Amino acid sequence: MFIGHEALAFALVALAAARYGLGRERALALGVAAGLFAAVPDVDMAYAPLGLMTVHSANALAAANAFWGASTEIHRAVTHSLVVAPFAAAIFALAATRDRRGRALAGLGALALVGVVAVLSGPLGAAVTVLYALTGLAIAVFARRRLDLGPRALAATALVGLVTHPFGDLLTGTPPDFLYPLPWRLFAARPRPFVDPTLDLLAAFALELACLWIGVYAYHRVSGIAIRERLHGRAAAGVAYALAALVIAPPTLDVSYPFVFSVVAVGAVGIVEPVERRLPPLADAVVTGLASVTVAGVAYALAYLLL
Structure with missing residues (x-):
């Protein structure tokens, strides 16, 4: 996180x-x-x-x-x-x-x-x-x-x-010492939802994305602005990231850098308007970029499961 x-x-x-x-x-x-x-x-x-x-x-x-x-x-x-x-x-x-x-x-x-x-x-x-x-x-x-x-x-x-x-x-690295300085620990080890370490990483990544989307939803809900007004179709380009499953080694929480840095880079599609060649409003860039990363993550997960 x-x-x-x-x-x-x-x-x-x-x-x-x-x-x-x-x-x-x-x-x-x-x-x-x-x-x-x-x-x-x-x-x-x-x-x-x-x-x-x-x-x-x-x-x-x-x-x-x-x-x-x-x-x-x-x-x-x-x-x-x-x-x-x-x-x-x-x-x-x-x-x-x-x-x-x-x-x-x-x-x-x-x-x-x-x-x-x-x-x-x-x-x-x-x-x-x-x-x-x-x-x-x-x-x-x-x-x-x-x-x-x-x-x-x-x-x-x-x-x-x-x-x-x-x-x-909880899903990344060493569990926090929730009760410090007391001598008891709520979790002796990090929970492992899956046997496959790559799926554990994807679960942690999904949790991060879910929290980000909750934040985006809350901002637009309180502001009274519809999220769809910020979302652009170019976010669908993230589906091409499925090909990464053929290129990079299956990532884990111990070796996550190739996956994390590359999938986050997909969010760059939200930064520039492809036709006008200009920077879009910040809110549009954030929502579209986050959507493209989400599409990329889902596409990669499906490709990984099917290969």
Whole structure:
């Protein structure tokens, strides 16, 4: 999951806000805040580039393995904890208030969180927690100033973003440590829906696409714009990606790069109008590009199953 976390959090909050009559602009503002907070847990990936320093080869696969190997040192622990999430959401909301007492409590809470993580996970965990707190704080300040959200709205949107994020990671890589710092684990290993590792990858890819489409639907639903007005027929060109099943080796979650990068590149058909040779509106490009990637994914899956 990359953008799917943000899209899902945006959709849940924006649709709920619209359902309870908060108005389009307010619903979208709340959704944007939730989507931004949903991106915060992945700041722990900042450590991963250090893994590239251990690579003594120009081989792309070796570099990729070193990158993801380093990411597992601290990834999906404190930042993906359902136990930590409510505490962090309160810190972010309090830190963005104009009340000095609130900011003081937020500071004490952040220091306490970093201290606990330092004891349990060492200096690396503490450093990642500092980055986690600073990123959440920056988003909270932005949401208060630019989106005009108060403390309660900030706390709610932060909680939704932080709590929903870990569940999107279940089908990819190491399962998040949902209950950190408690000694229990909800999942000892990543769920494997299929025996075939390629189908496991395609399932994770389908989940990402589903989250993106939910986000697109929510935006258009709240905005009152029909999705079909953004969708262009050139998205059907994605069906040609079925030929990739004859060219690239069957991808897995361990070796997914040839598939992921190539299928995402299919979305470029949404960027340029083929007749006018100009850039289409951003919304048209996003919807058409996403549709073309979806068609490509389905075409590849069918070709893989039939070959």
